[in-house]
Amino acid sequence: MKLLGRNLPRFAGLGVPRVAECCVVAVLSLAAAPAMASSPYTAPSSWVNDLSPVSELDWNYERAAHLLERAGFGGTPEQIEHLADMTPQQAVDHLVDFHALDADPLPDFELSGLFDPAMDPFPNSRAEAVRQARDNGESMGAKVAHGESRPIQPVVNKFFYGLRGNEMEARRLATWWADRMVVTERPLQEKMALFWHGHFATTDTKVRDHRKMLKQLNLFHENAVGNFGELLLAVTQDPAMLTFLDNAENIKAHPNENFGRELMELFSLGEGNYTEQDIREASRAFTGWTDEKLQFVIREEDHDDGVKTVLGQTGNFDGEDIIEILLQQESTAEFMSAKLYRFFVRDTLSADLQYQLADVLRRNNYELAPFLKTVFLSRDFYSNESVATQFKSPVQLMVSTYRKMGLQRMPTIPDFNAATGNLGQRLLYPPNVAGWAGGSTWITPATLLQRGNLMRDVLFPDVEGFLARDPMPGIYRRVEERLAQGMNITQATTEGDSGASMLADSDEAYNTRYGAYMGYVVASETVIQIPRFPADLSLSAMLRDARVDDVSAAVAYLETRFLRHPLSDSDMAVLEQFLRDELGADELSWRSEETEIALKRVLHLLLSAPEYQLS
Numbered sequence: 001m002k003l004l005g006r007n008l009p010r011f012a013g014l015g016v017p018r019v020a021e022c023c024v025v026a027v028l029s030l031a032a033a034p035a036m037a038s039s040p041y042t043a044p045s046s047w048v049n050d051l052s053p054v055s056e057l058d059w060n061y062e063r064a065a066h067l068l069e070r071a072g073f074g075g076t077p078e079q080i081e082h083l084a085d086m087t088p089q090q091a092v093d094h095l096v097d098f099h100a101l102d103a104d105p106l107p108d109f110e111l112s113g114l115f116d117p118a119m120d121p122f123p124n125s126r127a128e129a130v131r132q133a134r135d136n137g138e139s140m141g142a143k144v145a146h147g148e149s150r151p152i153q154p155v156v157n158k159f160f161y162g163l164r165g166n167e168m169e170a171r172r173l174a175t176w177w178a179d180r181m182v183v184t185e186r187p188l189q190e191k192m193a194l195f196w197h198g199h200f201a202t203t204d205t206k207v208r209d210h211r212k213m214l215k216q217l218n219l220f221h222e223n224a225v226g227n228f229g230e231l232l233l234a235v236t237q238d239p240a241m242l243t244f245l246d247n248a249e250n251i252k253a254h255p256n257e258n259f260g261r262e263l264m265e266l267f268s269l270g271e272g273n274y275t276e277q278d279i280r281e282a283s284r285a286f287t288g289w290t291d292e293k294l295q296f297v298i299r300e301e302d303h304d305d306g307v308k309t310v311l312g313q314t315g316n317f318d319g320e321d322i323i324e325i326l327l328q329q330e331s332t333a334e335f336m337s338a339k340l341y342r343f344f345v346r347d348t349l350s351a352d353l354q355y356q357l358a359d360v361l362r363r364n365n366y367e368l369a370p371f372l373k374t375v376f377l378s379r380d381f382y383s384n385e386s387v388a389t390q391f392k393s394p395v396q397l398m399v400s401t402y403r404k405m406g407l408q409r410m411p412t413i414p415d416f417n418a419a420t421g422n423l424g425q426r427l428l429y430p431p432n433v434a435g436w437a438g439g440s441t442w443i444t445p446a447t448l449l450q451r452g453n454l455m456r457d458v459l460f461p462d463v464e465g466f467l468a469r470d471p472m473p474g475i476y477r478r479v480e481e482r483l484a485q486g487m488n489i490t491q492a493t494t495e496g497d498s499g500a501s502m503l504a505d506s507d508e509a510y511n512t513r514y515g516a517y518m519g520y521v522v523a524s525e526t527v528i529q530i531p532r533f534p535a536d537l538s539l540s541a542m543l544r545d546a547r548v549d550d551v552s553a554a555v556a557y558l559e560t561r562f563l564r565h566p567l568s569d570s571d572m573a574v575l576e577q578f579l580r581d582e583l584g585a586d587e588l589s590w591r592s593e594e595t596e597i598a599l600k601r602v603l604h605l606l607l608s609a610p611e612y613q614l615s
Contacts, residue, residue: 043387047379049353051360054379059088066387069564069615070344071095071376072187074400077546077561092376096225096369098186106184109176109214112527114165116141120293122162122209126512129159150489152510160519161526168527169210174417174427175530177217179410181399188372192224193217194395195343197427198435200235200267202244204428211294212240213428228336228366232268233323239291245433248290250283251302257283262433268326270335274311281308285317327366333358337371344375346386347439353380388565390615391442394423397451400615401458401607402535404562406542411535413466414457423447423454443613452608459600459607461534472520479517489514539599544590551580554588558603565611575602 043058054063064084068075072095083091118141123129132139133155142158145151181190197220204213216238223231235241236259242248250256260283264274288303289296308317311325326332337357341349349357357375364370375381392400398420402410410416417426424447425436470477482492493513539558543549548557555575559567567575580586582598589595606612 043379043383045384047383048385049350050379050383051353051356051374052379053377054088054382056087058382059091060084063088063382064091065564066382067091067095067376068187069400070381070390071372072191073181073396073403074564074615075187075403076406088377092373095188096372096376098189098225101185106180109173110528111211111214112165112169112172114169114523114526115162115211117293119158119162123159126156126159126515129155130510150508150510153515156510156512156515157518157522160516161522162519163208164516164520165523165527166204166208166210168523170204170213170428171417172528172530173210173214173217175410175412175415177427178395178399178416181395182402182407182410187403189221189224192368193220195340196220196224196231198430198438199339200241201430201433201435202240203430203432207240207243209240209243212238212243212291215294216240225368225372228361228368229323229327232326233320235267236263236286236319236323237289237296239294239296242289242291242296247286250287250289251299252284252287252304253302255280255283255287255304259283259286259289263322264326266434268332268335269329270331273329273331273335278310281310282317282322284308285310285322286319289319330358330362333362333366336366337361340368340371341375343438344372345381346389348385388614391438391440392613392615393436393438393442394420394425394451395427396615397423397613398454401455401562405535405537407535407537409536411458411461412530412532413461413463413534414454419454419457423450448610448613451613452604455607456604458535459537459604463534467532471524475513476517476520479513480521493517538596539603540588540590540596543588543599549588551576551583551586551588554599555579555602558599558606562603562606563609563611565614567606567609567611571609575605578602578605 061080061084065074065080068080068083071092083094086094123132123139129139130152133142133144133152137144139155140158140162142154145154177190177193181187181194184190197217200216200220202213202216204210207213216235219231219234219238223234242259245259245262246256247259250259257279260279264279264282265271284304284306285308288299288301290299290302291297303318305316305318307314310317310322311329313325315321317325334354337360338349338354341354341357357371360374361371380386398416417428420426421429424442430436472480479492483489489511490508493511543554543557546557548554555572559572559575579598579602582601583589583595588599
C-alpha cells in the first residue's frame with residue numbers, strides 16, 4: 001500500500017497508511033475553514049436571522065439532509081429521502097415528536113453486578129477505606145483478616161476491585177450509548193442527551209459510580225425534549241450531580257457554594273447575571289440535599305431553613321424555590337436559548353435574534369419541543385450561514401460516519417470512546433463542569449491528522465492486532481509474572497523497580513500495588529466483556545445497490561452521501577483519476593476485492609478532507 005502523494009495536493013499524505021506528518025493538509029484545513037463559511041446550497045440572504053418557517057416549495061433533499069445532520073447525526077440517502085418526501089412541518093415533527101414512534105428496539109444497559117450493597121457508599125480514597133477498616137474491622141463488606149500477615153489486604157483489594165471495575169463498567173456504558181446513537185430511530189433524543197451531557201457536565205472521574213452515571217443518562221433520555229425547568233430541578237436532585245458538585249458537604253453549619261455557583265453560572269443564568277451574595281444565599285437553600293443508595297434525600301438536620309434573599313426575592317426558600325426564581329429571570333431564557341441555538345445552528349447570533357429565541361422559550365413556559373420546532377423550521381436554520389458551517393465534535397464525527405455507512409450496529413474496533421477521547425471528547429468524561437468548549441476548538445493540525453488516521457482505522461481495521469493487545473496494564477502484568485515465578489507479594493511488587501520503597505507500604509498491613517493487581521483481576525472476571533468486531537461495510541454492495549457502475553459516478557455518489565459541503569470540481573477530478581488509476585479501468589468490477597479496496601481508499605480520502613469535518 002503506497003503513500004498517496006502524486007497528483008493529490010489536496011489529499012497529500014492521507015492515503016491508507018497511517019499519517020505521521022501532513023503539514024500541507026493541516027495548514028489547508030485551518031486556512032480553508034473561514035472560506036467554508038458560506039453554504040454551497042444557495043438560499044436568499046434575507047433568510048439569515050429569519051425565524052419564519054421555510055415553505056414547502058423550498059423543501060428538498062439537501063435541506064432534509066441538513067435537518068437530519070443537525071437534529072441527529074446524518075443518515076443514509078433512504079433516510080434523507082424519507083424526510084424529503086414529507087412537508088417541512090411533517091419532517092420536523094417526525095424528529096422532535098419521537099415519542100410518537102414505537103419505542104426503539106434498543107436493549108437497556110445490562111449491569112455486570114459489580115456492586116454489592118456493602119460497597120455503598122464507596123470510600124473516597126484508599127486511605128478512607130483503610131481508616132474505616134481500622135475503626136470498624138471492615139469496609140465495603142470486606143473484613144480485616146486478623147492474625148494474617150497483611151490483615152487489611154482484603155479491604156484494599158476490595159477498594160481497587162470497585163475502582164477498576166467501575167472504570168470497566170463505565171467503558172461498557174459509553175459503548176452502549178454510542179451504539180444507541182448509531183442505530184436509533186430517534187436521533188434527536190440521542191443528540192439532545194449529548195447536549196445535556198455537555199451542559200450538565202458530570203464526569204465519572206469524580207463520581208466513580210457507573211450506576212449514578214447511568215441514572216443521569218436515563219434522565220437525559222427521558223427528558224430530552226421535555227420541560228427545561230423540570231429537567232433543571234431533576235438534575236439538582238440527581239445523585240451523580242450531587243456527588244460531582246460536593247453537595248453532601250453543603251450543610252447548614254458549613255455551606256458549600258460549589259452547587260449554587262454552577263447552578264447559576266453554567267446551568268441557568270449565565271455568567272454576570274447574579275452576585276456573589278446570590279450564590280451564597282442560594283447555596284443555603286440546597287443545604288442537606290444529598291443522596292443515599294442512588295436515591296435523592298434531604299437531611300433535615302443539615303438544611304438551613306432560615307430566611308434567604310436571592311435575586312431580589314426574600315423568603316424561607318428551599319432548592320425548589322430557587323429553581324422557580326431562576327426560571328423567572330429573563331437571563332435564563334436568553335442563556336439557554338442561545339446555548340441550544342449554538343449547538344444546533346451556528347456559533348454567532350445577533351442580539352435581536354437572541355431576544356426572539358428567548359421569547360419563544362419563555363412563551364412556551366420552557367417547553368423545549370416548541371422551541372426546537374421553531375428553530376428547525378426557520379429559514380435561518382437553512383440559510384447559507386448555517387448550512388455546512390459547524391465543526392463536528394469527535395462523537396458526531398464517528399456516529400455520523402457509521403450512520404451514513406448504513407451500519408446496523410456500532411463497530412467496537414476501533415474502540416469508540418478511546419478514539420473520540422484521543423480527539424478531545426470522551427463520553428462520560430467531560431473535561432470539567434463547563435463541558436466541552438466545542439466549535440473551532442475541535443480542529444487543530446494535530447487533531448485533523450488524527451481524524452484522518454481514525455477514518456483509516458475504521459475502513460482498514462487491524463482486527464488481529466487489536467484483539468492481540470494485552471488488556472492487562474503492564475504494571476499489573478509484571479506483578480502477575482513475578483508471582484508466577486514464586487516471588488512473595490513484597491518481592492513481586494518491588495523487585496527490579498526504581499523507587500521500590502514507595503511501592504509497598506512500610507508496615508505491610510497491606511500492599512497497595514498487590515491490591516491494585518488483585519482488584520483488576522477480580523474486576524476483569526466480573527465485568528461483562530465488550531464484544532469486539534469491525535465495521536460490516538461493503539462499498540461494492542452499496543454502489544451496486546445504487547446502480548453506480550463507473551468511476552465518475554462512484555466518486556460523485558460517495559461525495560454526496562458522506563459530505564454536506566461538496567468538494568471543488570478540481571478535487572473531484574483528482575479523486576476520479578486516482579480511482580481510475582487504482583482500478584486500471586473506468587468501470588467497476590463488483591466481484592473484485594481490488595475494487596472494494598480502491599473504493600475504501602477513495603472514501604478514506606473523502607472522510608479525511610477538511611470538508612468532511614463540517615456538518
